Amino acid sequence: MQLSNNEKNRLLTKYGEWAIVTGASSGIGLELATQLADAGLNLILHARNVEKLQEVAQQLSANRTIDIKIVASDVSENEGIDKIIQSAQGLNIGLLVVSAGYGTSGLFIDGSIHSEINMLKVNCEALLSLTHYFSQQFAQQKRGGIILMSSMVAFQGTPYSANYAATKAYVQTLAEALAVELKPYGVDVLAAAPGPVATGFSQRANMHMSMSLKPSEIGVPILKALGRKTTVLPGLLTKILVYSLRTVPRWAKIRIMEKVMGGMTAHQRK
Template sequence: MANPNWRVKRQFGGRWQKRLSTRYGPWALVTGASSGIGREMVLRLAEAGINLVLIARSQTVLEQMAVALTSQHGIEVRVFVLDLSLAAGVETLVVATQDLDIGLLVAAAGFGTSGLFLNSLLEQEMEMLNVNCRSLLELIWHFGQRFAMRGRGGMVLMSSIVGFQGMPFAAHYAATKAYVQALAEALYVELAPMGIDVLAAAPGPTHSGFATRAGMQMGMALKPEDIALPILNALGRRSVLLPGVLSKLLTYSLVPLPRWSRVQIMGGVMGSMTKHQRGTIADLAEVE
């Protein structure tokens, strides 16, 4: 069976593996490694011969991946089953990986919510804040220290096109991605003199399991296998990447508009994707 990623790989030639391995090896740590964009990143890094630390909540999936990657690519793989919404998750990970020369952090873990903000569950919103922002901050700080000491390293931080303006009906999710976007852009400049590359990858709608958890119905969407390698290839070459034609189209078409107008348009887009599950504030009052 033909490899579905052959066109993407041909675009970057045969040198991308060596570049990734030389600059960011010998170990990479990937959160959200069991599915979606994170999983595709893992596969590309394994092809480059980089040893991997895989982080997710699904032990069975991670263990199966570890066996396959070790067999196919001859690399070392360590698996950590962690819930990054919990305060102790990152600290546990930092201690457990002290013996590894990790040179790359791919922070792909994250999830979203959608619908009317006042209808949301505060506990779930706090969980999203912890995964998308708090744990990310801890990972960047801890591994940034390591990278600075070794004089080189890289960080891929998953932003989103929704992080460039407010987004009604996914208000808090968009806010968490705005946090990631702003942090990544600043650290790209701040950490460069230390030999640390930082990239904000801001994809558009992607078939990754995200929409199901967020309660969204998507039409056109990107495929994780088509954007993973372009994201890794952009690391060290730019601060922000809009992977895929769809991401660029959705973002650049809004650039000439005033911010308030972009918010209204994005709210209309998200509203159409969430109307099937969106109730009213009155409905919430009746439930309470």
């Protein structure tokens, strides 16, 4: 899926010159970075793995006249967050995309508390710090955009991925409120809440996804929704999954998610 020329112009004019994309080495972050490069925005690409980032930077700069900086850091550590902020000094940043994140799955009592806390730091604490810093900058300059990666699991408790779903509920709730608070300052905030997407996510989360979207099916809908909506459910599969549960009471949604996630994690209990 490609952005129209009108959309590319809108993104460049409203959110250029530079965009920061965390988690840009893979999956959804990589797709969003690629679409933003097509729109002509300069990019700060962030993830932990420097070799992957160099590869992505090389691919994205081929045949394009954009500037690209890479920042390799682990955002579960404060220094990792500071490194991203330092890399942005002196640049005209108009867009922050926070896609660095991961999931865990299985019975909560079987998991390691260290990896659950680490996920909380990456998915929530780092996202909060970056969002706070750049929303202050954007409010001062009276323009900007912030895209935060939520998930369809954000809308109800999700057994067998309890803490991951809770991190996404945090992101969703934060984004919804900031969209209202920051609007008078000319800053657009978007929660992107996809269903299953085939990326590096399922392997790291140890989940088996039977149906999934491709990153290329959700990048354009997410960018088109920025400045127009507060929450986007990108891709047809996401819409079907979320809308089919819309009229179901919350307790029943949780039981349905128990079955769905139970199927995705059943291999762990064999």
